[in-house]
């Protein structure tokens with residue numbers, strides 16, 4: 393029974409967390425036809441490419457600083473209600489540019505929403521700037537330079553997401569060097585759409601303390617041992633992986649095997665309503681369909697806090713709440 397457990401997440405794309413009802417309200421406000429990407433109150437997509445199209449169309453329904461504050465506050469209040477004490481939101485300065493308000497107003501709005509949610513519920517939040525892989529290495533360097541300027545105190549990390557089958561990790565080393573030199577926490581999407589080689593490339597070229605997904609490391613036993621020995625933390629998103637058909641079902645998902653091999657794993661929702669999930673559901677699935685005990689699940693939450701991109705007093709305060 394995971395309902396009353398404290399929860400923490402390291403991996404949620406904020407626009408991908410938009411409740412469909414909020415997307416429809418925003419669409420009504422701006423007079424946008426949503427029939428191409430919302431059907432019967434649910435997001436419509438059929439593969440990673442069409443998922444990204446629906447994601448972008450949803451993101452573009454948020455057009456002002458206040459819209460982004462509303463989005464962050466709505467999502468964070470919802471997960472706090474379900475027991476979350478900590479959330480890391482993946483945020484894209486390119487999105488602020490896409491809707492014409494610029495990255496600063498975009499980040500300010502999201503941070504304002506996080507602060508409102510904290511005042512209401514106590515939930516602690518950090519923002520991770522993301523570069524979008526399919527926009528190409530130069531745009532990702534721009535995102536890293538933006539993150540390195542520390543646009544807001546809540547910005548504490550850097551990630552790379554998007555179409556993993558485009559470019560190689562080595563093309564993004566400069567962006568990660570910029571982010572690391574600025575003292576930001578480093579994580580990278582790898583081993584989701586591409587196989588074990590992508591995780592190995594990430595370890596070799598980026599030296600991340602965490603990997604977003606990383607689950608396809610399971611294809612290479614030596615790599616699993618390397619992850620376990622290095623203590624690299626995986627931000628695992630089982631519901632996302634099953635929805636995107638990375639694995640057929642929860643029973644064949646490698647979370648259990650990775651955990652048994654000593655890899656440090658955490659539970660995350662990625663883009664919850666797009667993948668018919670939520671942070672609470674990820675916890676419940678780990679318990680009921682993947683057979684983890686309450687102690688093991690609490691251990692994953694502790695791992696998330698240990699690996700969080702926060703200052704030490706905040707980490708200690710969060711750990712003491714478990």
Ligand SMILES: Nc1ncnc2[nH]cnc12
Nearest residue numbers: 405408553554581662663
């Ligand atoms: N699951 C995912 N993989 C890569 N990029 C993403 N952006 C949003 N969700 C993503």
Ligand SMILES: [Zn+2]
Nearest residue numbers: 405553604662
């Ligand atoms: Zn992701």
